[in-house]
Amino acid sequence: MTTRDLVLIALFAAITAVLGLFPALTLPITGVPVTAQTLGVMLAGSILGARRGGLALVVFLVLVAVGLPLLAGGRGGAAVFSGVTAGFLFSWPVAAFVIGWLTEKAWDRYALIHAVSINVFGGILIVYAGGIAWMVAVAGIPLDKALYGSLPFIPGDALKVIAAATAAVALKRYQQHPLGRTA
Amino acid sequence: MIAFETVSVTAGDRTVLADINLTLRERRIAVIGANGSGKSTFARLINGLRRPSTGAVTVDGLDTVKAAKEVRRQVGFLFQDPDNQIVMPLVEEDLRFSLKALKLSPADEDERIERILDSYGLTHLRYQPSHSLSGGEKQLLALANSMLREPRYLVLDEPTTLLDLKNRKRVMTAIEELSQTVICVTHDLEIAATADRVLVLADGRIAFDGAATDAIAAYREMAE
Amino acid sequence: MKLSLYVRRDSPVHALPAGWKLSLLLMTGLLILFTDDARLLGAGLAIMLIGFPLARLPLSEIIHQARPLLIVLAIFYAAHAMFTSIDTGTVLTLRFAIMIACSLLLTLTTRVSDLMSVLERTLRPLAPLGLNPEKTSLVFAMTIRFIPVLAETWETVRVAQQARGMDRNPLALLIPMTVLTLRRAEQISDAIEARGVDL
Numbered sequence: 001m002t003t004r005d006l007v008l009i010a011l012f013a014a015i016t017a018v019l020g021l022f023p024a025l026t027l028p029i030t031g032v033p034v035t036a037q038t039l040g041v042m043l044a045g046s047i048l049g050a051r052r053g054g055l056a057l058v059v060f061l062v063l064v065a066v067g068l069p070l071l072a073g074g075r076g077g078a079a080v081f082s083g084v085t086a087g088f089l090f091s092w093p094v095a096a097f098v099i100g101w102l103t104e105k106a107w108d109r110y111a112l113i114h115a116v117s118i119n120v121f122g123g124i125l126i127v128y129a130g131g132i133a134w135m136v137a138v139a140g141i142p143l144d145k146a147l148y149g150s151l152p153f154i155p156g157d158a159l160k161v162i163a164a165a166t167a168a169v170a171l172k173r174y175q176q177h178p179l180g181r182t183a
Numbered sequence: 184m185i186a187f188e189t190v191s192v193t194a195g196d197r198t199v200l201a202d203i204n205l206t207l208r209e210r211r212i213a214v215i216g217a218n219g220s221g222k223s224t225f226a227r228l229i230n231g232l233r234r235p236s237t238g239a240v241t242v243d244g245l246d247t248v249k250a251a252k253e254v255r256r257q258v259g260f261l262f263q264d265p266d267n268q269i270v271m272p273l274v275e276e277d278l279r280f281s282l283k284a285l286k287l288s289p290a291d292e293d294e295r296i297e298r299i300l301d302s303y304g305l306t307h308l309r310y311q312p313s314h315s316l317s318g319g320e321k322q323l324l325a326l327a328n329s330m331l332r333e334p335r336y337l338v339l340d341e342p343t344t345l346l347d348l349k350n351r352k353r354v355m356t357a358i359e360e361l362s363q364t365v366i367c368v369t370h371d372l373e374i375a376a377t378a379d380r381v382l383v384l385a386d387g388r389i390a391f392d393g394a395a396t397d398a399i400a401a402y403r404e405m406a407e
Numbered sequence: 408m409k410l411s412l413y414v415r416r417d418s419p420v421h422a423l424p425a426g427w428k429l430s431l432l433l434m435t436g437l438l439i440l441f442t443d444d445a446r447l448l449g450a451g452l453a454i455m456l457i458g459f460p461l462a463r464l465p466l467s468e469i470i471h472q473a474r475p476l477l478i479v480l481a482i483f484y485a486a487h488a489m490f491t492s493i494d495t496g497t498v499l500t501l502r503f504a505i506m507i508a509c510s511l512l513l514t515l516t517t518r519v520s521d522l523m524s525v526l527e528r529t530l531r532p533l534a535p536l537g538l539n540p541e542k543t544s545l546v547f548a549m550t551i552r553f554i555p556v557l558a559e560t561w562e563t564v565r566v567a568q569q570a571r572g573m574d575r576n577p578l579a580l581l582i583p584m585t586v587l588t589l590r591r592a593e594q595i596s597d598a599i600e601a602r603g604v605d606l
Contacts (some may be wrong), residue, residue: 007549084503
């Protein structure tokens with residue numbers, strides 16, 4: 001890891017924290033907050049690649065765990081990792097890593113269509129798989145109920161996918177994308 | 184003594200600096216020139232942050248590429264935006280970070296930190312978050328974290344561009360008092376006027392090299 | 408911006424070393440898996456809750472941190488009551504409640520710097536596997552340092568785009584924000600290298 005890698009990891013962990021400053025919308029029925037923070041997951045993966053992107057989210061979650069109030073709504077501390085929805089949080093580094101890995105694989109022909117598909121897969125499918133698996137396995141919620149309860153989040157996540165994908169592709173076009181420099 | 188021997192820098196097919204030959208011995212040197220004239224690259228060559236494409240830059244005989252580590256101990260660097268130069272959450276932690284490479288004893292570290300905080304009037308901010316400092320205080324902290332390692336040269340890259348008048352004065356006074364050799368890259372002609380020698384860069388070449396008044400006159404003429 | 412949940416008080420809970428509190432949290436997490444007895448778990452929760460008055464924490468801060476988790480927990484309990492059984496729901500809810508209380512107590516009574524140094528001590532044995540403790544703590548420190556800086560950058564970008572009537576377009580904010588952050592990353596790495604720090 002070069003100094004530049006370390007700085008990029010820190011700055012994207014910080015971006016994810018800054019995205020948490022935007023007010024979270026709490027859905028009336030499920031009570032789960034919709035936040036801009038998974039946009040940080042998608043950006044870290046799409047811009048930094050697998051290793052750095054995944055580590056940025058690990059760093060972010062460790063800082064949350066030791067008690068910095070970095071989650072949307074100023075929440076933090078080890079308590080958020082013992083709740084019913086903790087699986088969503090645990091999936092973030094994995095999602096960022098997978099998005100990054102696929103972005104690196106697709107790099108030579110990387111365009112909006114690839115960016116969108118990759119972020120749908122990593123930023124939506126993997127995050128929900130982690131979150132729902134946790135609800136079913138740890139919290140004992142039946143699978144269909146967990147699935148049904150997660151549906152209202154999909155439209156917001158789709159918007160985040162488009163935003164992250166457009167930004168990543170724009171960076172490649174302006175030759176500002178870090179993956180373009182190392183390749 | 185800083186020496187440039189037939190130095191040029193190219194980026195892709197663009198020439199950033201071309202065939203620079205210089206020996207710098209003066210105590211206060213200013214480098215002026217339009218945006219994109221290669222000033223920033225010139226500054227970064229002196230401590231090896233940029234490598235020359237051809238030729239060599241030496242500081243007291245040390246090659247800035249081959250002996251980058253020793254060169255950086257001798258050359259302090261102050262950037263335009265202190266927010267990018269301060270990397271630790273607390274003022275004291277940031278100063279200690281600068282001393283890490285010197286491997287001093289904790290007592291020696293404390294002594295140096297206390298001394299530098301005192302000389303820049305920052306003692307009361309020692310345990311404050313870096314973010315809570317004003318723009319001028321941040322630039323003084325950045326200066327302190329460069330000077331803490333007691334370099335013999337200090338390179339400034341437009342150190343006052345982001346400061347208001349009052350803070351600019353505070354930072355400039357601190358710099359004037361330094362006993363070190365100072366090379367200042369700047370847009371600020373008032374600062375350039377106080378230098379012993381002024382270089383004017385244009386399109387990657389040295390367009391003028393001489394006394395401050397003549398250099399500023401030449402620069403003004405070029406701008407018209 | 409307050410970047411820590413720590414509430415300074417003079418109490419036995421605060422005085423307990425961070426490493427002990429962290430170990431207690433992990434042990435509690437394991438212990439509660441060994442029983443399905445709601446009365447036992449209820450007693451465990453009651454013991455945990457004594458910690459809060461003992462630590463002299465302000466009720467407002469406890470409520471602010473606990474509320475979103477408790478809302479989810481209440482829905483969770485109701486869902487179990489409806490779809491599985493009240494008994495299963497009670498046991499699972501009590502387990503979550505114990506963990507939430509325990510970790511909230513840890514977070515509110517322990518300094519971030521103390522937890523970070525426990526973390527660094529724990530990670531030190533991993534150094535031969537390529538995990539450099541100095542690099543690790545530098546990354547954590549830089550993240551904390553640059554959160555307020557990037558929040559300000561975001562605000563600057565927003566105001567600039569507002570002047571052009573583009574602040575309602577998220578992409579008009581996101582693209583300049585990422586470009587500026589990447590540029591900042593270059594300058595920060597330069598500055599670290601200029602300081603002669605060996606990494």
